[in-house]
Amino acid sequence: MTDILKDLNKPQQQAVTTTDGPVMVIAGAGSGKTRVLTYRVAYLLSIGIAPYNILALTFTNKASREMRERVASLIDPSKAKSLWMGTFHSIFARLLRAEAPKIDYPSNFTIYDTDDTKRLIRNIIKEQQLDDKTYSPAYVLSRISHAKNNLISVEAYNEDFEIQTQDIQSRKPKLGLLYSIYQQRLRKASAMDFDDLLFNTNVLLRDFPEVLYKYQQRFSYILVDEYQDTNYSQYLIVKKLAANNENICVVGDDAQSIYAFRGANIQNILNFKKDYPEYKLFKLEQNYRSTQHIVNAANGIIANNKDQIFKKVWTSNEAGEKVHVVKTANEGDEASWLTSRIFSIQANDQLPYSSFAILYRTNAQSRALEEALRRMNIPYRIFGGISFYQRKEVKDVLAYFRLIINPMDEDAFLRVINFPARGLGQTTVSKLLSVANDTGKSLWEVACNPTDYNAGLHAGARGKLEQFVTLIKGFGALLFKVNAFELGEKVLNLTGIRRFYFEDGSAESINRRENIEELLSGLKEFVSARPEEEGETEHSMRTLDEFMQDIALLTDVDVKEKRQNNTSDDSNKVSLMTIHAAKGLEFPYVFITGAEENLFPSIMSIGSREELEEERRLFYVALTRAMKLATVTYAETRFKYGNFSFCEPSRFIDELDPEHTNFLAGPGMKKVQTKTIDDFGNGLARFKKLGHANQPTKKPEQITSQKLVNQHPPHQTKNNLTPDAGQTDFSILTPDMLQINTMVQHQRFGTGTVVGLEGGAQNAKATVVFKNFGKKQLLLKFARLKVISQQ
């Protein structure tokens, strides 16, 4: 072990071997931060610390996975397995499951993601009959989230004079009420959102000293990665757990804090000094990643920030090329200029396309870039977008899983009760909802005994509801009897989801089908990938319940990683992503696009110094991703929200030191000018300071373009037959003329075969598979089907 210390420079070595007492490591970009963390863990193990006594907290699953793998390669892999290493959320979700009853939650509580949460909030706003412009779900959520991250409970929120005044002044006096109802509903559903995982951990550690003591003993060595990104709630958990022996090591870089908008608090770095006066500070200042010009240009940028910890990042790498700055006429030119540039560099230097990254401030910018890359036939990979687990079809299946595991889960219940359609529509659901709200019972409870609660359902609805309840109960009985994959298969088959997506031939359905297949193979992998862990009996089997716990805190990136490992051919592609997504990554050639005022820095952030400094740190992060060459591009005009707008070059371009910058002539362009925290108390003060969102002070200069001439003539699609387009009369049919297998003709969908019939009289419905349009459910009252042939 001692010889691996040779891989480290002096301050890195100190950061690794100073194991006892509080340690803070300020790690400049590219200075080997991850290396220090992994070596420190390996070092602790090598001096005899038991792996289960080490708690290592990261912000992403990816970071924790990488760290675990790297530790495993340095030392005994079996030891690496029993480390407490993971994201804040996953580690404390695990802890909460073990201790849930203490805070009145069942241990099978559901974790709501942002999507579920938004649905719930939207429903509450609607129920309260509030205007969803004043109370936009996104705003309400961010307000609640900020409160929770600063440990302000519902009670504290509603009792606090200043917060109340603020809300009244901004004419949103009901925020406190919404917060209160939201928390009630989560609890009723036995659900926690992401912020609750941390909030409730704080409650647990505050109210149960014996629990706190237990975990203080267990986690005798604590490491925290990306400390600059911790919020108050996370900060306090760490502080409490470390209070006993203070063997705590935090690693971060204040210059790379780019998540303050989500509640991260750089103050936590500065507070470290106060909390642990005898702490040791190590600064990693040697950059191993970038050229001198890049490092110096980046230093020059960050020097414009007032809030920072002094450090001098330097490198012994070659001087390299100056940072390039290029001006183009518009976003199309920008895209094609940089695309041909990438093409020529890779051709000249025989580089794989994976050496290049194109970064942008907002996802919307990717389109023009993608188009240019496609035109040039350059392979690329785009990061971000809709997460696998967020896709509708995947969420639908997962909602069944959630309901099986936790029938109290209201969001899941509402999501699946009529999917696939089983005649339990809006009317039935609102009846159930009103009973549930009136009696305070869960929807599930009411659905199980509709008669007892006088839900007022018709016999038909009652029958269907009973079928549905029985179906879910049946799955529930199997939860611990069959493995996750088998149960998943049963759910797909017996609920009709499989039929719903698989009999339909439309392109969209094929896509959805593939995603469902992917989910299934995920289940299969999960049940078969039983790692050789200690204490396994032949009975051991991985259940759906475990699967859901596993994926609850996974994100898009994690799924992609997995897929990538399977497919492999992604190595030769240009990477496109937001700067946020690029954090922690490095590329030989980096293009930073859209360096324009109001875009980067974002118009939303130019109102306050704090927010502007965050944008600047973002620019710093972008620059320091580059190993060999960083190129900054901007456009004179950009098509935004359907309008052309004129753009000013970003102020960050002016801040680039000319000594390290090369202003290239773009396509036909001229040059540019050049305290002791008493638990929940302190959060209140911090929260108030935050106040409400800043109003933008400046409007982008915009001209309204005369609308471009509509490119398509008024359409005359072939499928858009009018009744008089040579078709015979479509008479209204009565259901009894149809049977399974009847061939029918539809005005728009053409010919098809009846595969199902339901309902009678007014609401008779037929399920028809059309040759060209796939499966449709049609209300016969409107569909005007014509019988072509029987049988």
Added chain:
DNA sequence: AAAGCGGTACTTTTT
């Protein structure tokens, strides 16, 4: 039940 229409709003987002 599903499609079509018109109005509206829009950053970043590890969990």
Added chain:
DNA sequence: GTACCGCTTT
């Protein structure tokens, strides 16, 4: 420009 929502029509 487009994605999304709610309302209307079939």
